[in-house]
Each structure stands twice: as structure tokens, then as C-alpha cells.
Amino acid sequence: MNVKSIVIGAVTMVASLVLVACGAGDSTAKRDNWSSYEESKKITIGFDKTFVPMGFEEKTGQYTGFDIELATAVFNKYGIAIEWQPIDWDLKETELNNGNIDLIWNGYSATDERREKVLFTDDYMANLQVLVTKKSSKIETSADMKDKVLGAQAGSSGYAVFEAQPAILKDLVKNNEATQYATFNEALIDLKNDRIDGLLIDRVYANYYLQQEGLIKDYNIIDAGFEKEAFAVGARKADTTLVDKINAALTELYADGSFQKISDKWFGEDVAADVIKKK
Structure with missing residues (x-):
């Protein structure tokens, strides 16, 4: 068998494997x-x-x-x-x-x-999306976030409503954007260290995390103004x-x-x- 035949055969086999894999994924999704x-x-x-x-x-x-x-x-x-x-x-x-x-x-x-x-x-x-801020920041309403830095989790429903309903927060915050984080843990660390001024987050997470960390008295948990989820x-x-x-x-x-x-x-x-x- 010449080199050309070997290459063609290898390409055909790879293509077949890709088709089989795609077919398996499609069948799982469609049945x-x-x-x-x-x-x-x-x-x-x-x-x-x-x-x-x-x-x-x-x-x-x-x-x-x-x-x-x-x-x-x-x-x-x-x-x-x-x-x-x-x-x-x-x-x-x-x-x-x-x-x-x-x-x-x-x-x-x-x-x-x-x-x-x-x-x-x-x-x-x-569930409800809430805005978490430090009490020392004096940020007590969504309106107080004007020109402030906001954080949110990438792919979260909070970030989705932030983008979909700009009048509530997006039009107010600095650069009209939110710093996105892979996890809320990372975002809360940045909030604690003043790298962001507020965090848009699920109420259930905010309540539990701050209570467990003994920080509930140091933070505001504010209804951001979005509809309940x-x-x-x-x-x-x-x-x-x-x-x-x-x-x-x-x-x-x-x-x-x-x-x-x-x-x-x-x-x-x-x-x-x-x-x-x-x-």
C-alpha cells in the first residue's frame, strides 16, 4: 500500500469516527x-x-x-x-x-x-436577584450604584436580566457593564477587597454565604428591582x-x-x- 492510500484511509477513518460521535450526541439529544x-x-x-x-x-x-x-x-x-x-x-x-x-x-x-x-x-x-454591598459603602439602593463597579457571575440569570433590563442597573453602573466572574466566591472576594462596589447575586446564595462567614452584619442585601424568579x-x-x-x-x-x-x-x-x- 502506498503512502497516498494510507493517508486517504486515515482521513476516511477519522471522518467516520467524527460522524459516529456526532450521531451519538444527536441521538441522545433527540430522543x-x-x-x-x-x-x-x-x-x-x-x-x-x-x-x-x-x-x-x-x-x-x-x-x-x-x-x-x-x-x-x-x-x-x-x-x-x-x-x-x-x-x-x-x-x-x-x-x-x-x-x-x-x-x-x-x-x-x-x-x-x-x-x-x-x-x-x-x-x-x-428566588430573587439582589444587590450585595458593604454597609460602609453607603450604597443602599440600586440608584446608589451610579458610576460604581458592579460584579456578576458569567452565565447567571442575574447577568442575563442585567443585560435585558438596562434601566435598572446597566444604565447606571460604571461603563454600563458588569465585571463577570466564573463563581460567586471569586466575586465576593473582590467585593470584600473593594475591587467592586456591588454584586448582583441570587438571594439564597447571599444570605447563606454571609451568614456562614459571620459577615451578615457588615453587608446590605438589597432588592435590585428585578422580577422574582x-x-x-x-x-x-x-x-x-x-x-x-x-x-x-x-x-x-x-x-x-x-x-x-x-x-x-x-x-x-x-x-x-x-x-x-x-x-
Whole structure:
């Protein structure tokens, strides 16, 4: 066999492998995969491992949090084990639709923009975007952020509404832009060290983090003025059975009080009262 034949053969083989790989990814995205989850007894969930108290990594390396416990309770009903996969939150929908994960479950706000990319479960928790500032800064309202430096997490619903509703903050802050961070942890460090003046963040994260760090008395948690949000679980659009199964399990867990026990452990209150009870 001459060199030309070898090269052509190698190129053909690589092209075939690429097509097979793409086909596998497409088939996962375009079909209802519930039977596969049942057969394998496992499912992969993507999450931001720094998002306290929803899902995060402890110093021991163990994953814990409200969403970790809630998801585990849901899939225990079906005998399915969860493989938790830390992801870059800015790439979450790409990871989902490429088949690298099967669900996004980690304080994931169900927004209209995201509904174009994923299939959401029913809401299971209310949320609000808040502005966190140092009390020493005298910034006590969104209007006080005029010409100040704002931070936000890249790919977060907070950054999305910041861009979509400029009159609330974007038109006020310095350079009409927000400094983007990979994680809220990084952003809070910069806020603490005065590299930014305010941080747009999920209320649930702000409350938990500042309380755990003993800093709650030193910071303002301000309603930024955006509409209330709700957390839900994101799946590929073809995974309708999976979404139905999660919805059913959440309803059962709420009815038997298991949901409330998990909620009370992490928040000291029933965080689903405003969403699940309306069904």
C-alpha cells in the first residue's frame, strides 16, 4: 500500500469516527432517554460546585447542599444513582445538549431565554436577584450604584436580566457593564477587597454565604428591582418522561413532608411554599 492510500484511509477513518460521535450526541439529544436511565440505574447531573447552599463541594471533597439532597431523594424513588458532574456554569446548556450531562440541577432559574434551549420541570423554589454591598459603602439602593463597579457571575440569570433590563442597573453602573466572574466566591472576594462596589447575586446564595462567614452584619442585601424568579430543573427538550418523573417525585416528596425536612435543614423554612402549594 502506498503512502497516498494510507493517508486517504486515515482521513476516511477519522471522518467516520467524527460522524459516529456526532450521531451519538444527536441521538441522545433527540430522543426520550428515560428507558436508558432506568436500565443503567444512573444519571449525570451538572452543577456549579461552589454554589452554596444549593450544591457545593465541602473541604472533604464531598458534594452536599439542598439540591444535592433533594435530587437524591427524587431519584431514590426510581432506584437511580446520581453522578454529580461539576461544570462551567457559563457552558451549562452546551454541556446538556452535547450529552455530557443529563440534567442541570443547581439553583437554575427558569427564564424565558433558557426555555428556548432546555425543557424545565415545574418550579420548586422561589428566588430573587439582589444587590450585595458593604454597609460602609453607603450604597443602599440600586440608584446608589451610579458610576460604581458592579460584579456578576458569567452565565447567571442575574447577568442575563442585567443585560435585558438596562434601566435598572446597566444604565447606571460604571461603563454600563458588569465585571463577570466564573463563581460567586471569586466575586465576593473582590467585593470584600473593594475591587467592586456591588454584586448582583441570587438571594439564597447571599444570605447563606454571609451568614456562614459571620459577615451578615457588615453587608446590605438589597432588592435590585428585578422580577422574582423560580428555580427548576433543566433537561434536554426530548426528555419529557424524565421531566414528568421528576415532577411526580417532587409532588410526592412535598406531600409526605420529606421536601420540607430538607428545606428546613438548609434554610430553616419551607422554600417551596410559594410555588408547589399553588399546584
